[in-house]
Amino acid sequence: MTRILLHSRVDDCLSAWRSAGFRVLAPSKRNDLTRFDEVHAASDMALDLVLPERTIKDHFFPQTEPLLNYRIKKQAIESDEMLPPQQKRIFFGVRPCDASGLEIDDALFGWDYKDRYWFSRRENSVIITIACTRADDFCMCTSVQLSPDSTKGSDVMLHPLKDGRGWRVVTLTDRGKELAETIASMLQEDASETAPAASVPVKFDLDKVTSWLADPSNFESHLWKEVSQRCIGCGSCTFLCPTCHCFDIQDEGDTYSGIRRKNWDSCSFAMFTMHTSGHNPRNTQSTRWRQRIMHKFNYYQGKFGVNSCSGCGRCTRQCPVDMGITETLQEITNLPR
Amino acid sequence: MGIQEQYRTDAANLLDSGAVKLVIGYGEGSTPERRRPIFIRSAEEVGRLVLDANCIANLSAYLVPEGLLSDGKSVAVFLKPDGIRSVNILAAEAQLNPEQVVILGFNIDAGLANPLPGRKANEFAPLLASLKSAGLSTDLQREADRLEQMTAVERFEYWKEQFSKCIKCYACRQVCPMCYCRRCIVDVNQPQWVNTSSHTLGNFEWNIIRAYHLAGRCVACGGCDRACPVNIPLRLLNHRMSKEALDTFDHFAGESADQKPVLATFRQDDPETFIL
Numbered sequence: 001m002t003r004i005l006l007h008s009r010v011d012d013c014l015s016a017w018r019s020a021g022f023r024v025l026a027p028s029k030r031n032d033l034t035r036f037d038e039v040h041a042a043s044d045m046a047l048d049l050v051l052p053e054r055t056i057k058d059h060f061f062p063q064t065e066p067l068l069n070y071r072i073k074k075q076a077i078e079s080d081e082m083l084p085p086q087q088k089r090i091f092f093g094v095r096p097c098d099a100s101g102l103e104i105d106d107a108l109f110g111w112d113y114k115d116r117y118w119f120s121r122r123e124n125s126v127i128i129t130i131a132c133t134r135a136d137d138f139c140m141c142t143s144v145q146l147s148p149d150s151t152k153g154s155d156v157m158l159h160p161l162k163d164g165r166g167w168r169v170v171t172l173t174d175r176g177k178e179l180a181e182t183i184a185s186m187l188q189e190d191a192s193e194t195a196p197a198a199s200v201p202v203k204f205d206l207d208k209v210t211s212w213l214a215d216p217s218n219f220e221s222h223l224w225k226e227v228s229q230r231c232i233g234c235g236s237c238t239f240l241c242p243t244c245h246c247f248d249i250q251d252e253g254d255t256y257s258g259i260r261r262k263n264w265d266s267c268s269f270a271m272f273t274m275h276t277s278g279h280n281p282r283n284t285q286s287t288r289w290r291q292r293i294m295h296k297f298n299y300y301q302g303k304f305g306v307n308s309c310s311g312c313g314r315c316t317r318q319c320p321v322d323m324g325i326t327e328t329l330q331e332i333t334n335l336p337r
Numbered sequence: 338m339g340i341q342e343q344y345r346t347d348a349a350n351l352l353d354s355g356a357v358k359l360v361i362g363y364g365e366g367s368t369p370e371r372r373r374p375i376f377i378r379s380a381e382e383v384g385r386l387v388l389d390a391n392c393i394a395n396l397s398a399y400l401v402p403e404g405l406l407s408d409g410k411s412v413a414v415f416l417k418p419d420g421i422r423s424v425n426i427l428a429a430e431a432q433l434n435p436e437q438v439v440i441l442g443f444n445i446d447a448g449l450a451n452p453l454p455g456r457k458a459n460e461f462a463p464l465l466a467s468l469k470s471a472g473l474s475t476d477l478q479r480e481a482d483r484l485e486q487m488t489a490v491e492r493f494e495y496w497k498e499q500f501s502k503c504i505k506c507y508a509c510r511q512v513c514p515m516c517y518c519r520r521c522i523v524d525v526n527q528p529q530w531v532n533t534s535s536h537t538l539g540n541f542e543w544n545i546i547r548a549y550h551l552a553g554r555c556v557a558c559g560g561c562d563r564a565c566p567v568n569i570p571l572r573l574l575n576h577r578m579s580k581e582a583l584d585t586f587d588h589f590a591g592e593s594a595d596q597k598p599v600l601a602t603f604r605q606d607d608p609e610t611f612i613l
């Protein structure tokens with residue numbers, strides 16, 4: 001049975017979901033920024049974007065998150081855990097790269113300790129992805145073994161119809177099937193053709209890259225300095241990345257009380273992993289950039305069997321000095337064998 | 338010969354003669370419109386240099402990394418007037434010796450890059466004086482007027498919305514030639530003077546610190562504004578500060594290398610209108 005959802009029924013879906021207790025988030029443009037925000041009507045959504053500037057990661061792993069509050073008394077320290085709200089959410093109009101990013105990060109957040117903050121949000125969220133029919137110069141999902149219609153990380157996949165009336169609905173998980181049932185009356189059987197997925201050229205040779213990175217003799221390669229010369233050491237590429245997940249624990253308050261928080265951290269920063277002694281194991285920008293590439297395409301691969309990049313291209317798209325993962329991996333691909 | 342060819346030849350001569358050890362310029366980027374900073378160390382490579390109306394970044398921030406100029410050798414750099422002003426400020430604040438900076442100056446006018454005569458920062462004094470008398474950007478002023486017309490509460494709300502988007506990526510700081518501190522106050526962590534959290538309050542702290550530290554120092558290159566990945570109109574904060582420095586203290590940042598930093602000097606005739 002092939003079912004479709006017409007654009008004209010999206011508002012009905014939104015009301016059905018809201019009355020079922022869901023908060024619905026979709027790409028939208030507010031205050032000169034495109035990102036996932038709560039929407040109340042189809043007209044709030046910006047579904048024509050190739051990608052919103054910010055990722056849905058923000059809604060699973062926020063830039064700052066309170067973990068506990070504490071009070072230091074004369075004889076005791078009191079603290080209360082602060083857990084994220086248990087809100088059922090639907091993410092509508094996610095792109096395949098961002099959805100994949102969630103699954104990539106599940107590995108990290110569920111590794112030796114199951115991060116409650118991440119997983120309680122994951123378990124309460126349904127991901128409705130729209131396959132891409134358009135890409136821009138920076139998209140590179142096909143270079144990292146994904147595609148403009150890959151289903152990784154999604155519960156429901158919507159494939160745009162060729163005639164532009166709506167989407168073909170494909171449910172992928174139990175959670176997705178359940179959700180589709182809540183709007184069953186708004187779907188209709190229809191075998192209309194779907195639009196072709198975007199064509200995204202492959203930009204580098206992933207196998208060559210990963211084997212080069214895995215060769216210890218390349219750790220000190222001159223390439224690292226060359227490709228990172230212009231890096232200014234800001235955190236924009238890591239903070240906009242759907243898979244970057246580094247954080248730092250900070251106590252915010254005074255001597256007697258405060259809040260312990262989990263804040264985003266970035267391997268691009270000079271302060272990243274700097275020791276209390278003042279020693280910095282990665283004291284130049286080139287060693288920090290190497291860490292970013294190695295982490296994504298070597299260490300993560302070795303530990304979890306998957307690369308920590310979903311090919312969204314944001315790191316290049318938004319870089320103030322036009323750097324990014326793509327260029328470095330192209331340089332590695334072009335090295336003489 | 339077009340400006341690009343001319344400056345490639347100049348760059349090659351500077352490198353060949355040993356007058357400079359490095360040329361910092363623009364090269365092609367990842368799309369036809371993008372230009373990226375490149376570093377040229379030998380005359381054979383000058384063909385990679387590009388100079389056209391897309392070369393808008395202020396490259397002077399690349400002059401201050403620790404150690405670059407400590408060997409006393411010179412570096413050539415492609416600069417628009419805003420970048421030349423930055424060099425003056427860096428010199429005035431003892432961050433570099435302007436004698437070590439060879440300027441390949443240009444401006445962009447009507448979609449074209451045009452050469453500016455001069456090689457050392459002080460040779461551009463007449464140009465900078467004329468920029469001062471022309472005043473601050475009228476385009477920016479128009480945008481700023483919209484904010485000035487708001488009530489204080491509305492303006493606060495406006496900035497609250499804008500700052501709430503900030504993610505403390507510090508791209509605005511890293512790209513800015515004036516933000517050369519080896520350790521920014523927000524990174525000083527023994528003790529941690531400024532919280533690292535990027536919640537709305539923390540973002541206010543950061544953005545206000547940044548704006549105040551740039552008062553009378555910003556050259557309006559727009560680097561921070563373009564770098565901000567969440568599109569906070571930082572240009573409007575900078576402009577407000579520049580306007581204050583100009584109107585109140587007749588200070589046009591980077592006018593010359595002997596200019597005194599406006600917030601670090603006292604003159605008998607300074608207006609004190611804000612002291613109650």
Ligand code: SF4
Nearest residue numbers: 241309310312313315
């Ligand atoms: S590394 Fe770059 S392309 Fe890969 S997921 Fe992160 S931001 Fe996207």
Ligand code: SF4
Nearest residue numbers: 513555558559560561
């Ligand atoms: S504050 Fe912004 S506009 Fe001003 S000099 Fe720095 S980067 Fe340029």
Ligand code: SF4
Nearest residue numbers: 503504506507509565
């Ligand atoms: S560049 Fe923008 S988001 Fe980044 S720290 Fe500066 S104001 Fe915040």
